[in-house]
Amino acid sequence: MGVHATILAGGAGTRLWPRSRRQTPKHLLALQQGAAPLLRQTYERMRALVDDVYVITEQHQVKGVLEVLPEITPDHVITEPLARGTTSALGLAAFTLRERDPEAVMLSVPADHIVGDGRRFRQTIRRVIKLAAHSTQLVTVGLTPYYPATGFGYIRTDGQVRYGRTTGLKVAEFIEKPTFDRALSFVDNGGYYWNLAIFCWRADALLAELLEHSPLHHKLLREVVDCRKEGDQETAAAVYGALPNEAIDYAVMEKTTRLLLIPSRFHWIDVGSWSELHSILPKDLAGNAVAGDHILIDSESSLFDVPGKFVAAIGVKDLVVVESDDALLICQKSRSQEVRALVEHLRESRFAAYA
Numbered sequence: 611m612g613v614h615a616t617i618l619a620g621g622a623g624t625r626l627w628p629r630s631r632r633q634t635p636k637h638l639l640a641l642q643q644g645a646a647p648l649l650r651q652t653y654e655r656m657r658a659l660v661d662d663v664y665v666i667t668e669q670h671q672v673k674g675v676l677e678v679l680p681e682i683t684p685d686h687v688i689t690e691p692l693a694r695g696t697t698s699a700l701g702l703a704a705f706t707l708r709e710r711d712p713e714a715v716m717l718s719v720p721a722d723h724i725v726g727d728g729r730r731f732r733q734t735i736r737r738v739i740k741l742a743a744h745s746t747q748l749v750t751v752g753l754t755p756y757y758p759a760t761g762f763g764y765i766r767t768d769g770q771v772r773y774g775r776t777t778g779l780k781v782a783e784f785i786e787k788p789t790f791d792r793a794l795s796f797v798d799n800g801g802y803y804w805n806l807a808i809f810c811w812r813a814d815a816l817l818a819e820l821l822e823h824s825p826l827h828h829k830l831l832r833e834v835v836d837c838r839k840e841g842d843q844e845t846a847a848a849v850y851g852a853l854p855n856e857a858i859d860y861a862v863m864e865k866t867t868r869l870l871l872i873p874s875r876f877h878w879i880d881v882g883s884w885s886e887l888h889s890i891l892p893k894d895l896a897g898n899a900v901a902g903d904h905i906l907i908d909s910e911s912s913l914f915d916v917p918g919k920f921v922a923a924i925g926v927k928d929l930v931v932v933e934s935d936d937a938l939l940i941c942q943k944s945r946s947q948e949v950r951a952l953v954e955h956l957r958e959s960r961f962a963a964y965a
Contacts, residue, residue: 611714613739615656616703618807619667619675619721620693624953628937631913631965637721638674641887643901644750648881649678649721655728657736658756660715664688664707666699673832681683691847696860698853701820701827703834704813705842713741715811723806724890726877734874735808737776740809741870744772748819748863749810750781752803752871753878755846758793761882761947763805763859767871778870803873809858819868824861827853884930884939884946888913913943936962 623636630636637649647652649665656663665689669674675687688703700718717739725731734751742749752765763786763797767779784805788796796802820828835845854861863869878894891899897911901957904914904921909933912929919933928943941949956965 611715611743612661612711613627613659613715613743614711615660615663615719616653616700616707616719617649617656617663617665617670617719617721618699619665620690620699622936622953623722625950626881626887627949627953628932628934628939628964631950632672634674634721634906636881638671639680641881643797647678648724649675651725652719652721652723653682655725655731656717656719657677657863661734662686665721666690666701666703669692673957693855694850694853695855696858697824697863698831698850699825700796700809700816700858701831702850704820705818705831708813708817709835709839709959712814715739716811716813717742717815718807719810720807722881722894724879724881727875729796730874730876734872734876738808738810738872741776741778741872742812743774744776745774745936746812746815746868747778748815748817748866748869749770749778750863750869750871751806751808752779752873753806754873754875755793755797755802755804756875758790758797760787760790760793762880763787763899764793764796764802764804765799765871767803767873767905773937778872781863781869781871803871804878805859806878807859815868816862819862822854823865827856827861861923868945883946883949884913884915884932884941887931888943896917911943 619637621635622632623630626636638647640647653663664686665675668690672687689707690923704782707716711955738749738751765781766783769779769780770780789793830849833849834846879886879890883889888899893899898906900914900921907924909926911921912926915932928939930943930946932939958963
């Protein structure tokens with residue numbers, strides 16, 4: 611029984627446009643000066659905890675993944691012909707790993723999170739692996755919320771379950787991004803945790819749940835794996851493209867009765883927007899994050915990401931200014947979550963080349 615980490619490294623991270631795009635998604639970028647790309651950081655966290663590490667990514671990102679992780683072999687990159695949601699990606703990984711290791715334990719983590727407090731994180735992951743390996747349960751990590759966040763999903767728990775010496779909490783409900791008042795009640799009442807999209811299960815346990823709750827995914831993914839074994843990549847890609855584009859939360863997690871949660875506390879940031887990145891970058895006394903030469907007069911709480919250029923600002927507050935080779939973003943920091951909608955507009959307009 612081997613423990614295999616599967617790092618989900620797909621998508622474009624459009625809320626960090628214009629830096630993050632389809633060909634250069636945020637997990638391949640170094641978002642902090644002097645830091646490694648997020649995928650590299652995730653890989654380093656995982657490799658000490660498991661037997662081996664796989665990366666799940668889209669075909670057009672394989673080259674970038676191998677540039678960031680030159681030590682992994684191509685057979686440890688599980689390739690999607692195109693993005694079809696996390697149910698398809700994780701199901702493909704489960705089928706692939708079960709072919710190689712019939713008793714595989716699969717730990718799934720996103721590639722684009724920043725995690726601090728490494729000791730506590732490692733303790734949590736070891737508990738998650740132990741619980742999944744010695745049961746037929748699906749296991750997730752829930753972070754105890756330390757403020758009433760409205761940008762994260764929550765998980766409500768109800769009661770404990772013990773397997774051997776490891777105890778987990780029964781998952782009762784997934785809750786999408788709540789209003790502030792509702793999020794505040796979650797923090798005050800307890801029993802609610804941030805959904806980090808970290809999961810662990812035996813590969814055969816996930817496939818059994820797919821067969822029960824999303825049989826079309828199970829059927830088509832098995833066809834994809836069979837076609838690939840026969841060397842028929844064209845048919846495999848066509849079948850994969852016919853899969854429903856659905857998140858694992860909706861397809862399986864909200865329906866299964868076998869989901870447990872391990873609660874934990876460690877420093878975690880999704881880095882889902884420029885305002886969230888601003889919160890972790892070094893700042894001056896006025897709360898401005900800016901690298902390189904600059905003069906800021908009567909300016910505060912702003913982010914300037916303008917590589918190679920002198921930055922001058924007068925009287926600005928709570929602003930995001932980000933420049934890439936061919937685009938410039940200027941927005942209020944409080945509206946940085948709307949960058950994703952801006953990219954969608956770009957894709958549907960005559961400016962699609964900039965998306």
